[in-house]
Amino acid sequence: MLNFIARRCATGLLMLVALSVLIFILLRLAPGDPIDAYINPSVPMSTSDLETLRDRLGLDQPLPLQYLAWLLAAATGDFGYSIQRSGVLVLPLVMERIGPTALLMGAGLVIAIIVGIATGIYSAVRRNAWPDIAMSVLSFVGISSPAFLTALLGLYFFSVLLRWAPSGGMQTAGAPFSAADVLAHLILPACLLSIGHAALIMRYMRASLLEVLNQDYVRTARAKGVREFWVIIKHATRNALLPVITLIGSTIGIAVGGAIFLESVFNWPGMGLLLVNAVGTRDYPVIMGATLVIGACVILVNILTDVAYAFVDPRIQVS
């Protein structure tokens, strides 16, 4: 097990390095002098200071060495300054956005998992009854409709027409912090974020459970006189959950994409909004920092689901 975790972590680290190389090359292709990123605009700088900085960042050296210098700086947490917000360091700017995004995505995922698995089980058990067909159609629409459209429709119906939920932000402006207030702001975007994911999980859960229900051990359990409810929950669902766990891990990237759109529709102060604004204003240091942090988080979640999968299904470690 330890061996497996170590190997998985090593590939994760390699991927992170590869990602940083990729982002580095891409952003060096972008117009502008890269040194701009490391100048604090609110502090005046002499030409000799500028040369020292250029030297330290290795900007007069070939690209691979530049990359190493940038990587060393980044490893110590120095991503430079935001170009658009004068004097603001990139790292704290990115770090303070992790919390809200994690909250939104976490809530969305929990809702998606609960709803997806429950409806998936129901659909598989009552196969081809009308609720199953209705849910299959709904899940197809859910997978096909883009996050920004569901976000807009949700905002329009629940905030504008029905006035059930606040229309954006994470807290009421000017009000003191309260958990209930954040929850009220959270619930609508989290539910909307979960739609696509819940639809996907439902389809996988249904297919996987249908397969398991045909297995011999399920028939054996029924023959022994186990109540149908327990056959489904204990014997079938536990085994049908395995592929669903991998699905959740491997689609986390899609969830991040959805979160970006939801954050920009609901003005949720997370990583996605930061990244979109940075791209809009060509704030390259922030783009780089945010991309790396998001990439690292996605890779970490992937490792965690792989490890979780290995715990649940011991067969996986052999291969």
Place this chain on the structure above:
Amino acid sequence: MTVAGINTAEPVHKTKGPLRRALDRFFENRAARAGLIILVPVLIAVSTYHLWWPYGPNAIDLKAMNKGPSAAHWLGSDGVGRDVFARLMQGGRISMLVAVCSVAISTVIGFFVGAASSFGGRVVDATAMRFVDLAMTLPPVIFLLVLASIAGTGIAPTILVISLLSWPVLSRMIRARLMELRERDFVIAARGMGAGLPHLLFRHGLPNTIDILVVYATLQIANAILLEAGLSFLGLGIAPPEASWGNMLNLARSTVVLEQYPWQWMFPGAALVLTVLAINFVGDGFRDAFDPRSDLN
């Protein structure tokens, strides 16, 4: 005598070719037919609207600003008095153009990377596939945003960004198929007779991967439409005044438009979902039709 004569004269009716059978299967699929029934009128309307619709996408009617649907403007008009229906059609044209071009480019890239991976030796294969791993693990939207920040807005940059993003999955499928093909007797025979790489790729590789390419390209067009709409929605893809479904939806980011002029964003949204659904149905139909096992079901 006569029986034998008939048999030799018309063997065509006895056995249909694989392509013909695939097409038959496609048209027997109800969802695929429904997809076509939606898609064909949409395509016709989008490509011919300038012949029968009185307004242009950027023509301004100052007497109709932010007016709801009416007999003159079927889907209403927007904040500067442009006809929403005309913009919807023009937006569809742009969306389709971006989608088709980017899918064409990414299909070519995907095919060649897959080919290089399966014929190019171990090192090329390992590098390419690790890169594909990376691209598949990370959120596509992130790459989309980074690329868009460099490429800028407009039709050509958007096509470039989307096509650079979409090939990894295809290249992996092509690689798997070509790897399998490489070991087949007819390919080994062709090699033994001295066939070069172009012959192997285009005479044997291409016809045997055409099913993957067609299915991928169809489904990817739906995906590309969504990517374009997403980018334009964030203000990074097609820039106004050019219309696209995404940047029409972008109008709804202003609270006033969202609340008071829903026709300005609901129609492009509906067109987007309907088109994407239809293309997905058609793509799924192709996939089932090309799968020879589907005859058994």
